[in-house]
Amino acid sequence: MKLTTFIQNGTQRIGLVEDAQVIDLQAVDASVPGSIRAVLEAGIDLAALAAKARSAQVERLPLASLELATLIPEPGKxxxxxxxxxxxxxxxxxxxxxxxxxxxxxxxxxxxxxxxxxxxxxxxxxxxxxxxxxxxxxxxxxxxxxxxxxxxxxxxxxxxxxxxxxxxxxxxxxxxxxxxxxxxxxxxxxxxxxxxxxxxxxxxxxxxxxxxxxxxxxxxxxxxxxxxxxxxxxxxxxxxxxxxxxxxxxxxxxxxxxxxxxxxxxxxxxxxxxxxxxxxxxxxxxxx
Missing domain, CATH: 3.90.850.10 (Fumarylacetoacetase-like, C-terminal domain)
Structure with missing residues (x-):
């Protein structure tokens, strides 16, 4: 699994990267935080979420077209x-x-x-x-x-x-x-x-x-x-x-x-x- 953090409409979001395409995980599940750190802190099952995202009928975004944010926003250490x-x-x-x-x-x-x-x-x-x-x-x-x-x-x-x-x-x-x-x-x-x-x-x-x-x-x-x-x-x-x-x-x-x-x-x-x-x-x- 590959993840990235990007900006869309001024909002920070997490994307699943597949073959240079990005699936917006918030589009798959609106309850998912827009921060990898927050997702890890919450103990969200990212493997299960990724599997759900791969089969979801949502838009795939070209990775090269996205404005990326700092990958791990505000890490504790x-x-x-x-x-x-x-x-x-x-x-x-x-x-x-x-x-x-x-x-x-x-x-x-x-x-x-x-x-x-x-x-x-x-x-x-x-x-x-x-x-x-x-x-x-x-x-x-x-x-x-x-x-x-x-x-x-x-x-x-x-x-x-x-x-x-x-x-x-x-x-x-x-x-x-x-x-x-x-x-x-x-x-x-x-x-x-x-x-x-x-x-x-x-x-x-x-x-x-x-x-x-x-x-x-x-x-x-x-x-x-x-x-x-x-x-x-x-x-x-x-x-x-x-x-x-x-x-x-x-x-x-x-x-x-x-x-x-x-x-x-x-x-x-x-x-x-x-x-x-x-x-x-x-x-x-x-x-x-």
Whole structure:
């Protein structure tokens, strides 16, 4: 099952994606909330709803024609991992960390597929990061085991952890450089876990800047797997439906290149993960 979030007549709605066509789930069942997070919190049986939608006599909308909204509107938590690929840690001059480098993003930093990533007025060191994102489907009990962790995952999507590098390096905790407005792109679709390998392993992940491949790796290269990451987080906090975990980026980021490559107005950045989707965002300069 693939889901997306889109805007129709000024209203946010959830769509079931089938062969580049979208079925409006609110047109199938008017009681369904217009937020994936709200649907997961309510415990709605999305598999049953999807089956009903496929047989419903409702209009199919071309995905390419829709204005997409942020895939997970206002997630309760957006937990990100740094240095979670061996090659990326190495290109940054670091060995494998003993524990994941966790940081948080705020909801105001998040944006949709197709929306512009904004180069801030205060910096020109605007970088890209291709990442796998995990969406939690059910409340995760504290101290969950790795063996049980994946049963709480609803699905996976693409994430671009666009980073303002000079601000990121102003503090040992990367948060400020990771939370500029319109820098965290998510989507365009959420793929349910049952359609992918366990833990979303063995999937090719790429970033392309203006058509040039910048990062090209495999999710099997992650230091901490999805299951291990959820288990570690559950030692500290309660993960809830609609929470997002961004699993870190492989080597090839702009700051590690000689000379560095920074995104600028007029660029187009693409993040593609095998069997999940293609996330595309133009880059614009801050105006206000």
């Amino acid at each position: 957006i937990v990100c991992l740094g240095l979670n690929y061996f090659d990326h840690a190495k290109e940054g001059g670091r060995e494998k960390p003993d524990y994941p480098w966790f940081f948080f993003r705020g909801k105001s930093s998040m944006m949709a597929h197709g929306k512009p990533g904004i180069v801030p007025k205060v910096s020109d060191r605007f970088d890209y990061e291709a990442e796998l994102a995990v969406v939690i489907g059910r409340k995760v009990p504290r101290h969950v085991s790795q063996a049980q962790a994946l049963q709480y995952v609803f699905g996976y999507t693409c994430f671009n952890d666009m980073s303002v590098r000079d601000y990121q390096k102003r503090t040992p905790q990367w948060t400020i450089g990771k939370n500029f407005d319109a820098t965290g792109a998510l989507g365009p679709v959420l793929v349910s876990a049952d359609e992918l390998p366990e833990g979303a392993t063995s999937l090719r992940i790429q970033s392309r800047l203006n058509g040039t491949v910048m990062q090209d790796a495999n999710t099997s290269d992650m230091i901490w797997s999805v299951a291990e990451t959820i288990a570690l987080l559950s030692d500290c906090m309660t993960l809830e439906p609609g929470d997002v975990i961004a699993m870190g980026t492989p080597a090839g980021v702009g700051q590690a290149r000689t000379p560095p490559v920074w995104m600028k107005a007029g660029d187009v950045i693409e993040i593609e993960i095998e069997r999940i989707g293609l996330l595309v965002n133009p880059i614009e300069a801050e105006v206000a």
